[in-house]
Amino acid sequence: MSEIKRMDLEYSQLDSDRMRINVGPQHPSTHGVLRLEVEVDGEIVTEVVPHLGYLHRSFEKHCERMTYQQIIPYIDRMDYISAMNNEWPYVMALEKMLDIKVPEKVEYLRVIVSELNRIANHQIAVATFGLDAGAFTPFLFYFRDREYIIWILEKLSGARLLYNYFRVGGMAADIYPTFKQEVLDVVAKVRKTNAEIMNLLIYNSIFIKRTAHVGILTPEVAINYGCSGPVLRGSGVAHDLRRDEAYSVYDRFDFEVPVGKGEVGVVGDSWNRNMVRVNEMEQSCRIIEQAIAQMPDEGDVTALIPKRIKIPKGEVYMRAENPKGDLGFYIVSNGTDKPERLKARGASFVNLSVIPEISKGYMFADLILILGSIDIVLGEVDR
Amino acid sequence: MEKTNFIWDMFGTNIWTVLAVISLPLLFVLVYALIAILAELKVSAWIQERVGPMRTGPYGILQPIAEVVKLIQKEDITPDLSSKLLYNLAPFIIFTGAYAAFAVIPFSEAFVPAGIDVGLFYVFAIGSISAMGIVMGGWASNNKYSLMGAMRSVSQLISYEIPAALAVLSIVVLASSMNMQEISRAQTGWFWNWFIFGGPGDWTKVWVVPFTLALAITYFIASLAETNRVPFDIPEGESELVAGFHTEYSGMKFAMFFFAEYANMFVVAAILTTIFLGGWNSPFGDFMQGPWWGAMWFISKSFFIVLIQIWIRWTLPRYRVDQLMYLGWKVLLPVALVCFLAISLFVMIK
Numbered sequence: 001m002s003e004i005k006r007m008d009l010e011y012s013q014l015d016s017d018r019m020r021i022n023v024g025p026q027h028p029s030t031h032g033v034l035r036l037e038v039e040v041d042g043e044i045v046t047e048v049v050p051h052l053g054y055l056h057r058s059f060e061k062h063c064e065r066m067t068y069q070q071i072i073p074y075i076d077r078m079d080y081i082s083a084m085n086n087e088w089p090y091v092m093a094l095e096k097m098l099d100i101k102v103p104e105k106v107e108y109l110r111v112i113v114s115e116l117n118r119i120a121n122h123q124i125a126v127a128t129f130g131l132d133a134g135a136f137t138p139f140l141f142y143f144r145d146r147e148y149i150i151w152i153l154e155k156l157s158g159a160r161l162l163y164n165y166f167r168v169g170g171m172a173a174d175i176y177p178t179f180k181q182e183v184l185d186v187v188a189k190v191r192k193t194n195a196e197i198m199n200l201l202i203y204n205s206i207f208i209k210r211t212a213h214v215g216i217l218t219p220e221v222a223i224n225y226g227c228s229g230p231v232l233r234g235s236g237v238a239h240d241l242r243r244d245e246a247y248s249v250y251d252r253f254d255f256e257v258p259v260g261k262g263e264v265g266v267v268g269d270s271w272n273r274n275m276v277r278v279n280e281m282e283q284s285c286r287i288i289e290q291a292i293a294q295m296p297d298e299g300d301v302t303a304l305i306p307k308r309i310k311i312p313k314g315e316v317y318m319r320a321e322n323p324k325g326d327l328g329f330y331i332v333s334n335g336t337d338k339p340e341r342l343k344a345r346g347a348s349f350v351n352l353s354v355i356p357e358i359s360k361g362y363m364f365a366d367l368i369l370i371l372g373s374i375d376i377v378l379g380e381v382d383r
Numbered sequence: 384m385e386k387t388n389f390i391w392d393m394f395g396t397n398i399w400t401v402l403a404v405i406s407l408p409l410l411f412v413l414v415y416a417l418i419a420i421l422a423e424l425k426v427s428a429w430i431q432e433r434v435g436p437m438r439t440g441p442y443g444i445l446q447p448i449a450e451v452v453k454l455i456q457k458e459d460i461t462p463d464l465s466s467k468l469l470y471n472l473a474p475f476i477i478f479t480g481a482y483a484a485f486a487v488i489p490f491s492e493a494f495v496p497a498g499i500d501v502g503l504f505y506v507f508a509i510g511s512i513s514a515m516g517i518v519m520g521g522w523a524s525n526n527k528y529s530l531m532g533a534m535r536s537v538s539q540l541i542s543y544e545i546p547a548a549l550a551v552l553s554i555v556v557l558a559s560s561m562n563m564q565e566i567s568r569a570q571t572g573w574f575w576n577w578f579i580f581g582g583p584g585d586w587t588k589v590w591v592v593p594f595t596l597a598l599a600i601t602y603f604i605a606s607l608a609e610t611n612r613v614p615f616d617i618p619e620g621e622s623e624l625v626a627g628f629h630t631e632y633s634g635m636k637f638a639m640f641f642f643a644e645y646a647n648m649f650v651v652a653a654i655l656t657t658i659f660l661g662g663w664n665s666p667f668g669d670f671m672q673g674p675w676w677g678a679m680w681f682i683s684k685s686f687f688i689v690l691i692q693i694w695i696r697w698t699l700p701r702y703r704v705d706q707l708m709y710l711g712w713k714v715l716l717p718v719a720l721v722c723f724l725a726i727s728l729f730v731m732i733k
């Protein structure tokens with residue numbers, strides 16, 4: 001356990017006035033409509049209170065009035081940056097209750113689109129994190145590359161952001177002829193840009209000065225708060241549902257679970273959290289390459305999709321590794337075509353709760369970076 | 384009085400020529416600011432693999448004019464609880480501070496608006512007026528972000544004036560003049576006579592070359608901080624302070640801040656050019672040397688520095704406020720001090 005360096009809150013005997021600032025809901029760096037009520041002593045943050053609910057859309061209640069298929073596009077709106085990954089645990093949960101075994105090709109296709117979307121998500125996360133630190137150019141480099149991923153997903157599903165591509169028992173549409181080659185091209189592009197970003201941003205000395213030793217999240221605190229995803233792995237805890245609870249066909253791939261190693265700064269600081277995402281992009285590239293190689297060519301991905309779903313009475317909880325962390329769906333079925341109750345466990349919401357704990361005592365500018373390194377999306381926080 | 388101003392030489396000194404001398408740099412600033420804005424748009428686009436503005440005029444060259452027109456059209460907002468007088472005064476004070484420095488900038492051997500003997504001193508004295516405007520604007524806005532931005536700005540300005548002033552002072556020692564025209568004249572000849580390469584003199588100057596090089600870099604870094612440019616743009620640090628001290632400003636008042644920033648960029652670039660890069664001298668001896676060519680060389684060199692500032696802005700992340708203080712007081716200041724002492728010693732021995 002490394003030593004935590006923070007500004008000494010009792011650094012001054014002078015009783016200076018503390019100022020309360022509302023950061024958000026309209027603020028360039030809150031990544032949406034989050035409001036942070038911040039108390040600062042000069043430049044030093046003494047208290048942070050996140051206020052949520054500006055984007056609350058009653059997702060869970062709304063689901064009780066919709067059939068199971070109608071919920072899928074609505075789930076896209078939770079973590080709208082990684083919609084493919086969102087749909088997966090929900091669809092898996094229904095398949096589990098219906099006891100459907102999806103074809104091999106579907107499993108591989110799901111892995112490929114989800115990993116592509118994971119790369120796109122991490123690109124945004126790293127890009128906006130750089131933007132929070134004041135580096136504008138990496139942001140556009142990543143957005144340029146993300147466009148290629150979006151084009152592929154658009155060709156598959158018809159939508160750029162909110163795909164509505166997963167179906168119970170299959171996918172909405174089959175792949176197109178040049179799909180495999182295009183995916184491999186994108187993987188090459190992702191690697192090339194990442195190598196460039198390493199020099200431009202990640203190992204830039206100003207960036208290291210800004211992010212290393214900032215917002216240190218110890219593994220104990222991370223586990224106590226229920227953090228997951230890169231936030232937890234940045235603290236050195238190797239927890240990845242793709243490996244630990246290998247769902248779908250993830251047990252067939254050879255990939256590593258990147259954790260914060262503290263090569264710069266200490267384990268659990270903002271730099272390491274961010275680095276985990278960069279490393280995960282490389283691992284996703286590896287998974288995609290293997291999946292493309294193993295994916296069977298024949299087979300119809302739309303064959304098994306039922307027209308009406310009546311889920312047998314019962315309940316199920318299914319979770320999967322979202323780019324932001326564990327995304328779980330708890331579904332209670334009453335035997336009709338609509339869920340009795342649906343509860344989503346969003347990683348962003350849980351990860352956000354750790355902000356007040358880890359940002360006290362840092363500078364005001366650091367708070368923005370800590371928030372950026374947590375990588376929240378307000379659609380999932382508020383649901 | 385030496386020849387400093389072709390307008391006075393040709394038409395004598397009267398109210399009209401004085402007005403002409405005053406407004407010539409203003410005309411220059413306006414045109415320059417438009418070109419600099421376009422350069423910022425285009426250079427940032429090329430760095431980021433975009434094409435930049437393309438619709439307004441051929442290759443988007445009229446974009447800055449469109450932006451200024453847009454800003455003029457915007458509603459001029461004064462916050463209810465602001466201190467009205469100070470709030471409205473601040474943009475003008477900032478621009479005045481930036482523009483007043485142009486009085487001593489030697490554009491050519493035949494044109495410097497006011498060839499005073501303490502030119503460099505004057506630039507530093509007048510440069511601090513901008514800080515006053517920033518504090519006025521930030522505090523009078525009655526906005527917490529603006530206030531924090533203003534406070535940061537002042538602490539930053541104080542930290543960076545000192546290394547910058549020390550760097551300039553070393554060259555003053557070397558040139559034994561504070562008159563910017565004199566300093567430019569001292570560097571006449573080939574480019575190795577520039578003060579960045581130790582200034583004119585025999586081979587013994589190799590001892591000061593490392594120091595003058597270090598000073599040029601020190602001054603350049605300090606000047607980035609003085610103009611609030613990345614990586615030192617923390618007074619307006621948009622990630623945390625929205626827009627810093629000018630958060631509340633809109634329309635033409637915001638444009639004044641904008642103009643002042645670009646004017647300041649040119650001022651520091653012009654000082655760097657004058658004291659380190661030979662001012663209006665041609666780099667190649669008598670080749671293309673003369674009053675008109677001089678203006679060309681001076682503006683090209685200064686604009687090159689401005690382009691480097693833009694290049695840096697779109698490449699680097701931003702420092703944090705305490706790291707900026709650290710860099711100013713614990714890195715740049717000692718470096719500048721050592722160089723200053725070494726150069727003084729060299730001049731004394733010689």
